Amino acid sequence: MKGLVAPALGALGFVALWWLATVVQLADPVLLPSPAETFRETWAAFAEGPLWTDLQRTVVRTVQAFVIATLIGVPLGVALGAKERVYRAVEFVVDFFRSTPASALFPLFLILFGVGEGTKIAVAAFGAALVILFNSAYGVMNARRTRVLAARVMGASEGRILWDVLVWEALPQILVGMRAGISLALVIVVVAEMFIGSTDGLGQRVIRAQSLFESGLMYGVIFLAGALGYLLNLLFLLAEKRFVHWAGR
Amino acid sequence: MSPLDGSGAPGVIAPRDAAITIRGLAKAFGGQPVYSGFDLDVRRGDILAIFGPNGCGKSTLINMAAGLLSVDGGTILYDGREVREVRIGYVFQNYREALFPWIRAADNIRYPLRRMGLPKREIEARLERLSADFRVRFDLARYPYELSGGQQQLVSVMRALAVEPEVLFLDEPFSALDFETTLDLRALLQAVLKRLGVTTLLVSHDLEESIALADRLLMLTRRPTTVADDLPVTLPWPRTSTTLSDPGFVALKRRCLTVFEAAVAGRPVDGAQA
Numbered sequence: 001m002k003g004l005v006a007p008a009l010g011a012l013g014f015v016a017l018w019w020l021a022t023v024v025q026l027a028d029p030v031l032l033p034s035p036a037e038t039f040r041e042t043w044a045a046f047a048e049g050p051l052w053t054d055l056q057r058t059v060v061r062t063v064q065a066f067v068i069a070t071l072i073g074v075p076l077g078v079a080l081g082a083k084e085r086v087y088r089a090v091e092f093v094v095d096f097f098r099s100t101p102a103s104a105l106f107p108l109f110l111i112l113f114g115v116g117e118g119t120k121i122a123v124a125a126f127g128a129a130l131v132i133l134f135n136s137a138y139g140v141m142n143a144r145r146t147r148v149l150a151a152r153v154m155g156a157s158e159g160r161i162l163w164d165v166l167v168w169e170a171l172p173q174i175l176v177g178m179r180a181g182i183s184l185a186l187v188i189v190v191v192a193e194m195f196i197g198s199t200d201g202l203g204q205r206v207i208r209a210q211s212l213f214e215s216g217l218m219y220g221v222i223f224l225a226g227a228l229g230y231l232l233n234l235l236f237l238l239a240e241k242r243f244v245h246w247a248g249r
Numbered sequence: 250m251s252p253l254d255g256s257g258a259p260g261v262i263a264p265r266d267a268a269i270t271i272r273g274l275a276k277a278f279g280g281q282p283v284y285s286g287f288d289l290d291v292r293r294g295d296i297l298a299i300f301g302p303n304g305c306g307k308s309t310l311i312n313m314a315a316g317l318l319s320v321d322g323g324t325i326l327y328d329g330r331e332v333r334e335v336r337i338g339y340v341f342q343n344y345r346e347a348l349f350p351w352i353r354a355a356d357n358i359r360y361p362l363r364r365m366g367l368p369k370r371e372i373e374a375r376l377e378r379l380s381a382d383f384r385v386r387f388d389l390a391r392y393p394y395e396l397s398g399g400q401q402q403l404v405s406v407m408r409a410l411a412v413e414p415e416v417l418f419l420d421e422p423f424s425a426l427d428f429e430t431t432l433d434l435r436a437l438l439q440a441v442l443k444r445l446g447v448t449t450l451l452v453s454h455d456l457e458e459s460i461a462l463a464d465r466l467l468m469l470t471r472r473p474t475t476v477a478d479d480l481p482v483t484l485p486w487p488r489t490s491t492t493l494s495d496p497g498f499v500a501l502k503r504r505c506l507t508v509f510e511a512a513v514a515g516r517p518v519d520g521a522q523a
């Protein structure tokens with residue numbers, strides 16, 4: 001509980017500064033509404049229903065993309081990491097597409113998947129899968145050599161070593177990859193909701209609030225998206241602590 | 250009986266007494282030979298200590314013998330068999346990196362037994378027996394990182410002995426432990442090894458330890474590695490702290506130091522390579 005005091009004070013300070021800025025009219029109230037107004041408008045949008053639906057849509061898309069990315073990225077990454085020479089061969093392609101802004105791929109995915117749910121989820125899954133694959137492969141390649149030798153000397157087959165040692169050795173890095181992956185999936189989903197013919201989702205709601213000059217709501221949705229990203233990150237940090245209790249020891 | 254007399258002369262081992270036979274062993278790294286035409290026989294049930302300067306190839310030798318490293322030439326046979334047909338145990342120097350931290354200490358010890366496909370009852374029986382043999386007083390249900398260094402290395406030793414190995418390899422098993430822990434672990438280990446008659450290759454940096462734990466001491470030269478001296482250690486078992494002040498022990502140690510200074514430490518004697 002003690003650990004929560006400092007962050008809470010930081011958040012309060014931020015809101016106080018924001019409030020002060022609106023009191024002294026640092027910016028046009030249409031561009032910068034007060035915290036209270038932002039809260040009111042956002043609460044109202046929640047109460048009326050649509051914002052709640054938008055939040056759910058975004059979460060569902062992000063989770064779908066993430067699950068697909070994990071199902072592809074982890075097994076493929078572990079397999080490639082176990083065959084380091086094969087990974088070196090595909091490393092350039094992985095790094096290249098990992099460095100390509102996912103938004104630049106929208107047109108391509110639109111051709112492949114059409115204007116619909118499929119495209120948003122596919123782009124996000126693609127981006128996240130690369131991050132997860134990369135981390136899983138490196139986790140396996142950086143496995144402690146002594147542990148592999150220990151397993152071999154105890155009569156473990158290569159398949160056994162992969163399952164009993166390499167996957168475990170890679171697990172901390174795999175979870176790091178999954179954490180980065182779900183954050184990236186959220187980013188891509190929100191952007192996709194803005195620009196790929198959407199009628200719902202947080203991205204769509206931000207754009208609509210902006211064009212209707214509902215600036216209080218716009219800020220509220222931005223914070224909501226931020227909170228969502230933060231929460232997902234936190235969830236994974238907790239999972240890492242719980243499931244890789246041995247990491248770094 | 251003097252520890253230096255020839256009754257246990259290592260050079261004359263009848264083939265049926267030899268647990269390990271190494272012939273014409275060759276190994277090079279990047280064109281630089283470590284071994285070329287290296288021969289060695291190890292008598293069944295002997296503890297062979299291998300002593301030599303840094304980088305002379307001690308780890309390389311036992312890793313090749315344990316099948317963890319390929320040989321460039323020559324053969325290493327165990328009573329005519331390849332290493333993969335032999336039950337072996339291996340204790341790594343770095344216990345932190347050799348135990349599996351994601352499973353509990355007891356499961357680390359059970360691991361090789363499960364790989365052997367032993368029934369659960371037999372696995373538990375062996376675990377019990379090992380705990381008794383090594384007088385384990387800490388909780389084996391803990392994770393390795395929750396144990397002290399000495400306890401972790403003890404778990405490594407138990408894991409290696411669980412399979413009831415014909416041959417045990419120890420690569421500087423005590424070098425990361427403090428003096429007191431080393432003495433404890435040494436005493437427990439020698440009792441078990443002598444009772445079970447496990448053929449053992451022990452790599453050590455510590456001359457005193459090499460003598461105290463061995464039936465036979467092999468001193469290696471710098472690369473390309475040859476045998477500088479090969480002498481039996483016939484001191485009575487068990488070897489305790491009083492052994493360290495035994496006149497036989499002291500004489501042996503002095504002789505080893507002389508050999509080490511002449512041949513091993515790199516002072517070229519009788520035309521040895523500089």
Ligand SMILES: Nc1ncnc2c1ncn2[C@@H]1O[C@H](COP(=O)(O)OP(=O)(O)OP(=O)(O)O)[C@@H](O)[C@H]1O
Binds near residue numbers: 301
């Ligand atoms: N994988 C490798 N690639 C290149 N050179 C190697 C490799 N492994 C060992 N060597 C070299 O072979 C020689 C013998 O190495 P080894 O580890 O067997 O020595 P050691 O006697 O165990 O030394 P130490 O006492 O430091 O443990 C060293 O000079 C080392 O540099």
Ligand SMILES: [Mg+2]
Binds near residue numbers: 308
């Ligand atoms: Mg070594």
